Amino acid sequence: MNITEVIVTPIAIPDVPLANTKGVHPSVFLRAVIEVKTDTGLVGLGEAYGAVRTLSGLQTVAPKLEGLDPYDLRDLRRRIVEALPNSGGVNAPTALADHKVVDVVYSAFEIACLDIRGKEVGRPLYEILGGAARKTIPFGGYLFYKFAKQDLTFGPDIMGEVMTPDALVDQAKLFVGEYGFKSLKLKGGVLEPDLEVETILKLREAFPNHGLRIDPMGAWTVPTAARVVKQLDGVLEYLEDPCRGMDAMAKLSAQIDMPLATNLVVVEFEEIIEAVKKDAVQIILSDHHYWRGATGAIHLGEICRAANLGVSMHSNSHLGISLAAMCHVAAATPNLTYDCDTHYPWSSKEIIKGGRPTFKNGTLQVPEGPGLGVELDHEAVAELHELYNKAMVADRDDTNEMLKYIPDYVRKVPRW
Amino acid sequence: MNITEVIVTPIAIPDVPLANTKGVHPSVFLRAVIEVKTDTGLVGLGEAYGAVRTLSGLQTVAPKLEGLDPYDLRDLRRRIVEALPNSGGVNAPTALADHKVVDVVYSAFEIACLDIRGKEVGRPLYEILGGAARKTIPFGGYLFYKFAKQDLTFGPDIMGEVMTPDALVDQAKLFVGEYGFKSLKLKGGVLEPDLEVETILKLREAFPNHGLRIDPMGAWTVPTAARVVKQLDGVLEYLEDPCRGMDAMAKLSAQIDMPLATNLVVVEFEEIIEAVKKDAVQIILSDHHYWRGATGAIHLGEICRAANLGVSMHSNSHLGISLAAMCHVAAATPNLTYDCDTHYPWSSKEIIKGGRPTFKNGTLQVPEGPGLGVELDHEAVAELHELYNKAMVADRDDTNEMLKYIPDYVRKVPRW
Numbered sequence: 108m109n110i111t112e113v114i115v116t117p118i119a120i121p122d123v124p125l126a127n128t129k130g131v132h133p134s135v136f137l138r139a140v141i142e143v144k145t146d147t148g149l150v151g152l153g154e155a156y157g158a159v160r161t162l163s164g165l166q167t168v169a170p171k172l173e174g175l176d177p178y179d180l181r182d183l184r185r186r187i188v189e190a191l192p193n194s195g196g197v198n199a200p201t202a203l204a205d206h207k208v209v210d211v212v213y214s215a216f217e218i219a220c221l222d223i224r225g226k227e228v229g230r231p232l233y234e235i236l237g238g239a240a241r242k243t244i245p246f247g248g249y250l251f252y253k254f255a256k257q258d259l260t261f262g263p264d265i266m267g268e269v270m271t272p273d274a275l276v277d278q279a280k281l282f283v284g285e286y287g288f289k290s291l292k293l294k295g296g297v298l299e300p301d302l303e304v305e306t307i308l309k310l311r312e313a314f315p316n317h318g319l320r321i322d323p324m325g326a327w328t329v330p331t332a333a334r335v336v337k338q339l340d341g342v343l344e345y346l347e348d349p350c351r352g353m354d355a356m357a358k359l360s361a362q363i364d365m366p367l368a369t370n371l372v373v374v375e376f377e378e379i380i381e382a383v384k385k386d387a388v389q390i391i392l393s394d395h396h397y398w399r400g401a402t403g404a405i406h407l408g409e410i411c412r413a414a415n416l417g418v419s420m421h422s423n424s425h426l427g428i429s430l431a432a433m434c435h436v437a438a439a440t441p442n443l444t445y446d447c448d449t450h451y452p453w454s455s456k457e458i459i460k461g462g463r464p465t466f467k468n469g470t471l472q473v474p475e476g477p478g479l480g481v482e483l484d485h486e487a488v489a490e491l492h493e494l495y496n497k498a499m500v501a502d503r504d505d506t507n508e509m510l511k512y513i514p515d516y517v518r519k520v521p522r523w
Numbered sequence: 524m525n526i527t528e529v530i531v532t533p534i535a536i537p538d539v540p541l542a543n544t545k546g547v548h549p550s551v552f553l554r555a556v557i558e559v560k561t562d563t564g565l566v567g568l569g570e571a572y573g574a575v576r577t578l579s580g581l582q583t584v585a586p587k588l589e590g591l592d593p594y595d596l597r598d599l600r601r602r603i604v605e606a607l608p609n610s611g612g613v614n615a616p617t618a619l620a621d622h623k624v625v626d627v628v629y630s631a632f633e634i635a636c637l638d639i640r641g642k643e644v645g646r647p648l649y650e651i652l653g654g655a656a657r658k659t660i661p662f663g664g665y666l667f668y669k670f671a672k673q674d675l676t677f678g679p680d681i682m683g684e685v686m687t688p689d690a691l692v693d694q695a696k697l698f699v700g701e702y703g704f705k706s707l708k709l710k711g712g713v714l715e716p717d718l719e720v721e722t723i724l725k726l727r728e729a730f731p732n733h734g735l736r737i738d739p740m741g742a743w744t745v746p747t748a749a750r751v752v753k754q755l756d757g758v759l760e761y762l763e764d765p766c767r768g769m770d771a772m773a774k775l776s777a778q779i780d781m782p783l784a785t786n787l788v789v790v791e792f793e794e795i796i797e798a799v800k801k802d803a804v805q806i807i808l809s810d811h812h813y814w815r816g817a818t819g820a821i822h823l824g825e826i827c828r829a830a831n832l833g834v835s836m837h838s839n840s841h842l843g844i845s846l847a848a849m850c851h852v853a854a855a856t857p858n859l860t861y862d863c864d865t866h867y868p869w870s871s872k873e874i875i876k877g878g879r880p881t882f883k884n885g886t887l888q889v890p891e892g893p894g895l896g897v898e899l900d901h902e903a904v905a906e907l908h909e910l911y912n913k914a915m916v917a918d919r920d921d922t923n924e925m926l927k928y929i930p931d932y933v934r935k936v937p938r939w
Contacts, residue, residue, distance in 0.1 A: 178646060181654035181857070228644060230594060237818060238595035376829035383796060402653060406825040413792035413826060441597065 108149070108227070109176055113169040113216075114142040117157045118491035119498045120456050121262025122424060125251035128296035128324040128520060130509030134261050135498045136424040139165050140458060140488055143219040145177065149226045151219035152479055154428035154458075155396065156211060159501045164191055164212040177220035180402065187213050207374065210397050217400030218432050218479070225478030232432070232479055236405055236439035243470045244437045247318065247446035248288035249422065249453070250279055250310075252297045254512045261498060265453070270298070272306040276313050282452060283314065288469035290318030290344070290446040296326030300523050304338045311342050318344040318446060325351035325371060328521045329359045336363045344445065345390050345419070348372070351520050357387035366390055370421040374398075376410065383414045390417035393443065395436045396429070408440040420447035427459035430471070431479040438473040458487045524565070524643070525592055529585040529632075530558040533573045534907035535914045536872050537678025538840060541667035542686075544712035544740040544936055546925030550677050551914045552840040555581050556874060556904055559635040561593065565642050567635035568895055570844035570874075571812065572627060575917045580607055580628040593636035596818065603629050623790065626813050633816025634848050634895070641894030648848070648895055652821055652855035659886045660853045663734065663862035664704035665838065665869070666695055666726075668713045670928045677914060681869070686714070688722040692729050698868060699730065704885035706734030706760070706862040712742030716939050720754045727758050734760040734862060741767035741787060744937045745775045752779045760861065761806050761835070764788070767936050773803035782806055786837040790814075792826065799830045806833035809859065811852045812845070824856040836863035843875035846887070847895040854889040874903045 119135035126132075137157030144150050155161055171190045175182055191209055225232045233239045252275060256264035269278050279291055291310060295303045303321060310319055325348050327335065332349035336359075339346075347368040350356050360367050368390035373382050374397060382388050391411055395404045411418045420437060430451055437443050446469065457463045459481040464471055474480025509516045535551040542548075553573030560566050571577055580603075587606045591598055607625055641648045649655045668691060672680035685694050695707055707726055711719045719737060726735055741764050743751065748765035752775075755762075763784040766772050776783050786808035789798050798804050807827055811820045827834045836853060846867055853859050862885065873879045875897040880887055890896025925932045 176650075176654075178650040179654035181656055183654075234592075234594040238592075238597035238599075240597055376825065377831070380799060380830045384800060406822060409792065409822040410826050410829060414796045415793070 108145050108147050108178070109174050110143055110172050111146050112144040113172050115162070115165045115169050116140040116488055116492050117162050117495045118458070118488060119157070119261070119495035119500065120424070120426065120454050120491055123256050123265050123453060124254040124508070124512065125294065125453065126253055126297040127251070127294050127505065128326045128522070129518060130505030130507070130516065131254060131512060132424070132505060133500060133503065133508045134256070134258050135494065135500055137495065137500065137503065138426060139215070140428070140483070141165065141215055141219050142483065143172070143177070143216065143223065145223060147227070149223045151177065151221070151223035151226070152428050152481065152483060153215045153219035153222070154426060154432070155215035156423065157495070158503045160208055161211050164208045165215060167191060168212055168216070172216065177223040180217060180220065183216055183220060184213055187216070207397055210399055214396050214398070214400040214403065217402065218395060221401055222478035229477045231473065231475050231477065232401065232435040233438040233473055236401055236435065239438040239473065240441035241438055242473050244434045244473055245446040245470045246288065246449045246466065247290035247292050247320070247469070248279060248282040248286065249448055249450055250275060250282070250291055250293045252294070257511060261494060272302060272309045275306045276309045279310055279313065286452060286466040286469055288446070290320070290469070292320040292322060292448055295321040296323030296522065300327060300331055300335055304335055307339055307342060320345055320347055320368070322347035324348055325520050326522045328523065329355050331521070331523045332359050333362050336365050340365070347392070353378070353381060353385060353387050357385040360386055360388065366417065368392060368417070368419055370394065376406070379410050379414065379416070383416070388416070390419055390445070392419050392421035392448070393436065393440065394421040395432055396423065401432065401436050401439070404436045405439055408442055412442045417445065418443045419445035422448040422450050424450040424453065426454070427457050427464065427481055428479065430464070431459070431474050431481045434471055434473040435479065456487070456491060458484055458491065460484045524561050524563050524594070525590050526559055526588050527562050528560040529588045531578070531581045531585050532556045532904055532908050533578050533911045534874070534904060535573070535677070535911035535916065536840070536842065536870050536907055539672050539681050539869060540670040540924070540928065541710065541869065542669055542713040543667070543710050543921065544742045544938070545934060546921030546923070546932065547670060547928060548840070548921060549916060549919065549924045550672070550674050551910065551916055553911065553916065553919065554842060555631070556844070556899070557581065557631055557635050558899065559588070559593070559632065559639065561639060563643070565639045567593065567639035567642070568844050568897065568899060569631045569635035569638070570842060570848070571631035572839065573911070574919045576624055577627050580624045581631060583607060584628055584632070588632065593639040596633060596636065599632055599636060600629055603632070623813055626815055630812050630814070630816040630819065633818065634811060637817055638894035645893045647889065647891050647893065648817065648851035649854040649889055652817055652851065655854040655889065656857040657854055658889050660850045660889055661862040661886045662704065662865045662882065663706035663708050663736070663885065664695060664698040664702065665708050665710070665864055665866055666691060666698070667710045673927060677910060688718060688725045691722045692725050695726055695729065702868060702882040702885055706736070706885070708736040708738060708864055711737040712739030712938065716743060716747055716751055720751055723755055723758060736761055736763055736784070738763035740764055741936050742938045744939065745771050747937070747939045748775050749778050752781050756781070763808070769794070769797060769801060769803050773801040776802055776804065782833065784808060784833070784835055786810065792822070795826050795830065795832070799832070804832070806835055806861070808835050808837035808864070809852065809856060810837040811848055812839070817848065817852050817855070820852045821855055824858055828858045833861065834859045835861035838864035838866050840866040840870065842870070843873050843880065843897055844895065846880070847890050847897045850887055850889040851895065872903070872907060874900055874907065876900045
């Protein structure tokens with residue numbers, strides 16, 4: 108079985124101004140839809156970041172995959188490394204570190220190759236990965252401070268402005284009401300730490316039994332983080348990336364009992380070992396989009412098990428192909444012991460047939476169809492590709508977008 | 524696809540009195556041949572240890588696998604854990620630690636399940652594991668001091684007594700002549716350390732460009748090992764398990780530059796992390812027979828890559844099913860950077876169709892047939908099963924066997 112054609116389609120999806128340490132989400136988020144066709148008639152799907160550096164990498168690699176056997180992931184990696192010397196040579200400013208482009212491009216195609224393998228034997232992806240530790244995948248509500256959307260060209264706003272603890276609790280109530288989430292994560296690093304602490308305490312009041320987390324994306328100094336930890340002692344299930352860099356996390360970790368999680372200071376397999384040696388974090392966020400695909404994410408789980416680290420799951424803004432892949436990876440990761448993050452409720456579009464899956468009690472059932480278990484809705488893709496062309500946005504730039512809302516905004520990490 | 528029947532056949536293979544720290548090989552070595560049949564007509568093969576504790580575990584688990592989907596390795600594990608409370612409750616004295624029985628039994632059936640998966644899609648096992656990093660698998664010559672065999676009931680001797688440095692070099696010349704090995708490993712801990720150093724130096728003289736190793740299986744104290752390291756500075760590619768226990772290895776490691784390898788102090792995933800923290804070893808020996816099968820061995824490789832540890836491959840006395848599995852694991856482990864160990868040349872029997880594969884320049888080609896790429900020779904199995912019944916040996920006891928050659932032998936680790 109050989110690959111005959113690879114189609115990479117950039118799409119734009121209406122987004123709302125969700126705030127974070129870097130700034131605020133632009134009016135659209137970008138994804139790349141991947142179709143990998145084989146000479147046996149099977150088509151593997153994938154969904155990746157759509158910003159310029161990834162997209163360029165995907166497009167550069169796509170024609171080089173002709174003739175690849177989807178089973179040969181080492182050949183896939185070789186072809187990508189060869190096609191992307193200097194990580195693709197894309198010079199656009201972007202959050203994605205140079206050396207991660209290869210991993211991200213590999214991850215996107217790896218999922219498509221595994222999808223093909225699943226389809227070939229008529230089995231769901233989680234079985235290709237060794238079997239399911241669970242089939243009901245729990246997700247948490249991903250809460251954001253947000254602005255009222257100014258530019259409605261590409262889509263409507265949701266919820267208006269959410270910039271106070273009380274408004275954030277209302278947001279949580281909406282999400283919990285609609286999706287039934289049993290845990291809640293607040294994207295922090297946006298308001299003064301005391302206000303974010305107040306937000307968490309009010310969430311605790313409103314949801315006495317929900318798991319609660321906050322992720323300030325490195326916005327806090329070690330002393331600030333230590334103070335927050337004191338204020339939220341016994342309230343959080345974990346604290347995600349409070350400080351910037353491995354050493355700051357290690358310094359904080361040495362002072363506190365609360366578990367620290369990360370998707371920022373540990374993004375390479377080698378960094379897991381460094382983190383263990385420094386006892387810098389206790390939980391690592393998995394994500395098949397950059398941990399070398401689903402097989403890489405499974406390896407991550409095994410390494411964390413060996414190192415006695417917890418595993419949770421990271422999310423970027425995404426649609427249903429990624430959601431399905433996240434479910435399969437979550438199903439096949441025995442030691443994934445926390446509800447997965449997902450941005451999914453923040454958009455209303457879908458590119459898979461059958462439309463948006465329905466959450467029940469905050470959970471989804473892992474798809475049982477062959478491979479990823481999803482089929483592409485080509486009309487929906489075409490519509491969002493048209494939006495991509497209209498939007499004329501090639502990269503994600505939250506900081507620049509923030510200037511529309513706060514003209515004198517200066518990005519600063521740590522800020523407090 | 525479901526498993527309908529599992530057949531476990533103990534076999535005995537004539538062996539010769541190879542010496543080690545525990546004593547000497549008995550006149551037969553024991554293996555278990557595994558056939559896993561499915562309702563689709565596919566049969567998966569496996570080869571495991573045949574000593575009582577493993578055999579009993581395999582036999583206890585076998586009927587519990589009826590109805591198992593060979594893709595569901597988590598269900599396989601669940602069934603084994605359930606079937607073997609207290610690790611099977613086998614009380615026979617054996618080298619196999621209680622908690623490893625589950626891993627060893629799992630490993631044996633995992634290989635058979637992967638064999639079935641490969642056969643289902645008509646692909647070699649290494650492709651199921653993600654593709655080959657190499658298809659030519661390099662093995663090293665495994666050299667032993669040995670006695671002249673006394674009891675020839677079950678098979679002839681090979682080479683007579685080999686108890687001096689010069690005789691050992693002659694043994695090496697025979698093996699290198701017949702198999703073309705490019706590296707040589709000496710099973711040490713048998714003679715006085717100075718004699719073993721002399722042996723290695725004479726091997727170096729005879730084979731100026733061969734990789735050389737010695738494995739005294741924990742027979743040396745830290746000072747003795749440090750002295751040997753000085754004497755063999757620049758001569759060995761690594762020193763395997765010179766001292767007993769993680770802390771002794773760490774103490775030695777801190778004093779020397781020579782890389783230390785192990786298949787004794789790191790046999791659990793958790794121990795890799797402990798070894799890294801203590802910098803106790805620099806190379807870990809992989810072995811699909813106890814590292815949770817082929818997928819476990821691949822995880823081991825990934826963890827070692829993350830931890831910047833080297834990977835080599837361990838061997839027990841074995842036949843062709845194990846040899847094929849070793850080749851597939853070696854093919855699919857990118858960072859396996861040393862020639863694999865194998866006891867294979869020490870026996871002359873085979874249980875796979877086509878007979879014994881031929882080494883060329885110390886290498887084998889990874890089998891390209893579906894799954895493991897080997898088929899069972901049922902007549903050969905029957906013959907060796909008959910020998911198992913005749914031999915009336917249920918366990919491996921090298922120390923007791925040693926008393927036949929050295930009546931006042933007392934096992935002692937460390938000895939020097």
